[in-house]
Amino acid sequence: MAIERKFLGLLLFLLGAAATLAAYRFGCSTPVTGLALTVPATAAVLVVRGPRPRTKGTLLVAAELEPDALGRLLARQEPDTLALYRTEQVTAELLELQDRYGLVLVVGREHDPRTKERLSASGLSRQVPDIAERAVILAGPKHFRKYVRGALTRLSVPGSHVRTARNR
Template sequence: MLFWCGVAVAEFGAVQPGYGLAWQPAAYAGAALLVALGLIVVRSAGRLRSRRAGRRLRLAAYLAGTLLVAYHLSAASPSPMTVTALLVYAVASVMAVWSHGGGAARTRATLLIATDLEPGTLRTLLAGRDQSTVAVYRTELITDELRELQERYGLVLVVGQEHDPRAKERLSASGLSRQVPDIADREVVLAGPRHFTRYVRGALARLAVPGTQVTTASVRLRQRA
């Protein structure tokens, strides 16, 4: 957002000293549209299921903003200020490309948060993860199979009904950060009903976990009687 606010100011001169249509209503309107565009890009990239698609969308936005400012400043009369601005945005574009390229190759540990899954589905999810995976599962009743999964995979059981305050607290921002201190550095996989994943996504957002690190698994849910 700071980047796109800078683009808006440089392009339309909505805040003096600036370029173009300083202090005119059209300048503020244009700047507001650019800032809104930046916000839409950030929100959209965070909601994409594919992390690679989210990175590409953000990268395209960075480069588009850089080219927009570079084009505007290149048309202005040469001055030390113009050259400095062009260098700043050139560095910003290089940093964007570098960070996104480096982020694609980095691997992260996984955190699985789930509820209401068929026992076989839960077992399959756990069996496909490595030893660094942390799995948190909310259940109303501890069964023998859940105990076996707890012993075999270190499954963290949150016992309580859907609206149990104690269970909800353990899946809240404070509860998750206490149980998984490095949660912001993990890939988070959610599995369960929509209202459950929505609640957990809200907790993850309060913990500043990037949306590109959060995915929802398409799994078979347990049939309620």
């Protein structure tokens, strides 16, 4: 797939370059030249960036969000999304989200060893055996995201599979 993408990108680049030279040679108007320049630019993006990596599903790992924000975040996800949420106490809103979306609650204080273990590399690999094949979305405070990102690195989850959610 990568070789085909690079070949297609190179082909588009050469076609765009030829079109640009032809437009210049025959004195075509500016819009045609602008269009001819768009083709090589598109080809360069195709070669350098390429398509997003394919994943087996999504894992959402979150903490310290308002229940409404968490609900909106869960509502935007695909049905095969697995969601883990660290909280200090279980509320009626969280139980409703658990019933509606299958939210897995990790209950305990931030520095409780049992809570931290469930979000560590070994805990995540037990809860989500195919974690390296999933896209991962992190939401919550910076120190929480940094801790989970470190666990994901130890589990060889590619950085291109990990992103931070916008909690709006």
